[in-house]
Amino acid sequence: MKQTDTVFAVRPPFDKADFEKLFKLHYSHLCAYANTFLKDQMASEEVVQEVMFKIWVNRESLEIKTSMQSYLFRAVRNGCLNVLKHVDIREEFKAYNETLRNEPQRSHEEEVIISELEQKIRQAIDQLPMERKKVFVLSRYEGLSYSEIANELGISVKTVENQVGKALKFLREELADYLPWLILFFFDIFRDK
Amino acid sequence: MNHDHINMDDSLLLLYLTGKASVEEQAAIVEWLNADEKHREHLDQLENLWIETGKLNPPPMAVDTLAAWERMSDRIDKQSKQYLKTYSEGNIVRMKYLRYAMRLAAMLVIAFGAIAVYWFALRPARTMEIVSTTQITRDTLPDGSQVALNVGSRLTLPKKFKGNIREVTLEGQAWFGVTHDSTKPFVIRAGDAGIRVLGTEFEVRAYPGQDIFVSVTKGRVMLFHVDGRSGDTLSVILGAGEQGVLPVNAARPEMVSHQSPDDLYWLNNSLEFRQTPLSEVFDLLKKYYKVEIRAADQRILQCRLSARFAEEPVDRVLQVIAESFGLEVKIEDNTYVFYGSGC
Numbered sequence: 001m002k003q004t005d006t007v008f009a010v011r012p013p014f015d016k017a018d019f020e021k022l023f024k025l026h027y028s029h030l031c032a033y034a035n036t037f038l039k040d041q042m043a044s045e046e047v048v049q050e051v052m053f054k055i056w057v058n059r060e061s062l063e064i065k066t067s068m069q070s071y072l073f074r075a076v077r078n079g080c081l082n083v084l085k086h087v088d089i090r091e092e093f094k095a096y097n098e099t100l101r102n103e104p105q106r107s108h109e110e111e112v113i114i115s116e117l118e119q120k121i122r123q124a125i126d127q128l129p130m131e132r133k134k135v136f137v138l139s140r141y142e143g144l145s146y147s148e149i150a151n152e153l154g155i156s157v158k159t160v161e162n163q164v165g166k167a168l169k170f171l172r173e174e175l176a177d178y179l180p181w182l183i184l185f186f187f188d189i190f191r192d193k
Numbered sequence: 194m195n196h197d198h199i200n201m202d203d204s205l206l207l208l209y210l211t212g213k214a215s216v217e218e219q220a221a222i223v224e225w226l227n228a229d230e231k232h233r234e235h236l237d238q239l240e241n242l243w244i245e246t247g248k249l250n251p252p253p254m255a256v257d258t259l260a261a262w263e264r265m266s267d268r269i270d271k272q273s274k275q276y277l278k279t280y281s282e283g284n285i286v287r288m289k290y291l292r293y294a295m296r297l298a299a300m301l302v303i304a305f306g307a308i309a310v311y312w313f314a315l316r317p318a319r320t321m322e323i324v325s326t327t328q329i330t331r332d333t334l335p336d337g338s339q340v341a342l343n344v345g346s347r348l349t350l351p352k353k354f355k356g357n358i359r360e361v362t363l364e365g366q367a368w369f370g371v372t373h374d375s376t377k378p379f380v381i382r383a384g385d386a387g388i389r390v391l392g393t394e395f396e397v398r399a400y401p402g403q404d405i406f407v408s409v410t411k412g413r414v415m416l417f418h419v420d421g422r423s424g425d426t427l428s429v430i431l432g433a434g435e436q437g438v439l440p441v442n443a444a445r446p447e448m449v450s451h452q453s454p455d456d457l458y459w460l461n462n463s464l465e466f467r468q469t470p471l472s473e474v475f476d477l478l479k480k481y482y483k484v485e486i487r488a489a490d491q492r493i494l495q496c497r498l499s500a501r502f503a504e505e506p507v508d509r510v511l512q513v514i515a516e517s518f519g520l521e522v523k524i525e526d527n528t529y530v531f532y533g534s535g536c
Contacts, residue, residue, distance in 0.1 A: 016269060023265060027258045032251040041254055041375070042391055042415060043430050045261060050426055053268055083430070121246055125253050130376055134255040140243075141252035145213075146204075165204035171246070172203070172238055179241050 014059060022068065023052055028126040029114075030076050037080035047079040070112040117178050124174040128167055131155075135163040201225050201232070206239055257376055260357040323348040334361070338379065339370035368396045386439040386446065389415040395431075405439040407431060416446045464510075465501045471531075474498050474514070482507040485528040492535025493520060 014022070027048060034044035051072070055062065064071045128136060134153060138144045139160075146164070150157045172179070201222070208214040209222045226232050323332050325342040332340050335353050342348055346365025354360075359379040371379045373392025381388040383399030386407075393412025399405045407416050409431045416437040417428035427445045431437045439446040464481075466474055472494040475486045484507055488494050496518050502510050511529055515522040520533035 016266075019269075020262060020266070023262055024258055027261055028253060028256050031256045032254045035254055036251045040413065040430070041256070042378070042389070042413070044254070045256060046389075046415060046417075046426075046428060049261065049265060052265060053272075053426075056265075056269055057272065083428075117245065118249060121249060122253055125246070126256075126258055130255070130257055137253060137255040140246055161202070161204045164207065165202045168203035168207060168239060168242065172242055175242065175245075176238075179238050179245075 019056055019059070025123070026069070026072055027052075029119075029122050030072060033073060034076050034080050037077070038083060043083060044080075047083055048076060051075045051079045067112070069114065073112045120175060120178055121171075124171050127174070128170060132163045132167045132170075135160055136167040139164055201235070203239060206236060207243065210236070210240055210243060257357070260376070263357060320349055320351050323350075334359075336374065336377075336379075337372040341368040343367060363397055363399055365400060366396070366398045368394075370394045384439075385418055387417045387419060389417060402441065404441055406436060407438075408436045409433050418444055418446055420444055464503075466498045468497045468499055470494060471496045471498060471514070471518075478507065478510065482510075486511070486531070487528050488531045490532070490534055493518075493531050493533055496536040 030048045030051075031041070031044045034047045035041060038044050038047065055072075055075070066074075125133065125136065131153070135149055138149045138152060139146070144152065146157050146160045149160045153160075205214065205218060206222065209219060214222065226236060323330060323340070323342060324347045325344055327344065329344060330342045332342070334340060334350060336359055338359075340348060343366035346363070346367055348361055348363050348367060350361040354377065357377060359374075359377050360382065361380075362382045364383070369379075369381070369390075371390050371392050371394070375391050379390050379392070381397060383397055384401065384405055386399065386405040388395075388397060388407055390412065393414055394410040395412075395414050396408045396410070397406070398408075407414060411433050413433075414431045414437075415428050416431060416439060417426050418439055419426050429437050429446045429448050431448060436449050437446050438449050464477070471488070475488070475494070478484070479486055498514060498517070500513065500517070502513075507529075511522050514520075515531060515533075518533065518536050520531050522529055522531050524530075
């Protein structure tokens, strides 16, 4: 699977412009990842902020043996476990945390592999304007109906429809280069039937 | 370009794909599909998009990346200023440049002086203050959030919340009912502590030089402390019924196991105790009724009280406490003294 060059291009020591690229590229994905531990958007965003800030502060002395991506995900996971320790859901994760700490420093840490397609889709979603992004996420990932979304966000059903339509249109166009080969693939399936 | 191809709405097609379109809508879409080969492609593309987005694990969240970067950028700038300051303190300025430096400094002083005069004296104020001196003040903030300020407290805030954050500064004690807005966090600066919420109800006690307390009645609240030098933030997340504290001079906020009953007394004029030791109950009553209370036997102080008093006179409150534990209360030298042998 091909990796996007940008992921590897940015490595410490980097300047603020590079750091901005790195931040904007990974922020939403890292938040989503943190949320699998914390189940709380605000806390997840906070952990990612902290991890990124520490990386910036220590950018001169960071030793990263894996890809930047793997490093970020690992740091966010550790940050989340740290927060969980604070909020006292500790028990559940205590054993897990201990194995982590006792883990010998391996030179080859596990690489996080994210396909180019996945990265493109996530970036495209992240580029949606805020309200449209919320509407899309609620519709696609929380499985809410248009009227439920309208209720949740305090907007009209018509607006929700409108926003879903615009979000899908944007994503279709943004990902057009990545979706065609899939079309052929699905056509094949239909023909087999 | 086919006109219909452009006009068919993706949100309607999605309802069709997910089997939620009405019979009439289905009919219209089938007709549209049969009109042009390209329409079929359009639908396939949409279907693929829907399938591919569904594979994302973990599912994406609606975060405001640009706002988050703004915040990070601010922190970076502040931190590098801090770093430069500590760095230059140890630097020796060569004499050769000193004269120029001093001239420049003099000019800067004049320039900044002029700006400062404008800023503080001439410019119309963009911030406002809510101050409560003799009685509890209730007010509504520009974003619709509710606030109740205890006597002797002060809240400073902008006349209008701008940007990505609703930020206020508190000195003293206040209860907040914050309106929900996940895109604009509400942040309270209180001494060394920061409290960050999206929308919830809680109380903050932040008197200068004292531990800072946050008690949550509803929702979730983050209590944090930012280290001025390193920029590190340590935080704790508090849920409903929980209380957090940032001790004086400490960098790490902590959760304390229970909410002390007096937290909202000033607001409701009612005292509620849940399994509270009498030692704490007495401390509280002393404070609010301005009376002296003493236990003749130390074991009495360990009795645990569960009760609720609403605007009752102190005699009545103490009598009820005494009766519920089979104790006796007498007045001696302007002090209420409890007699008995504990519980």
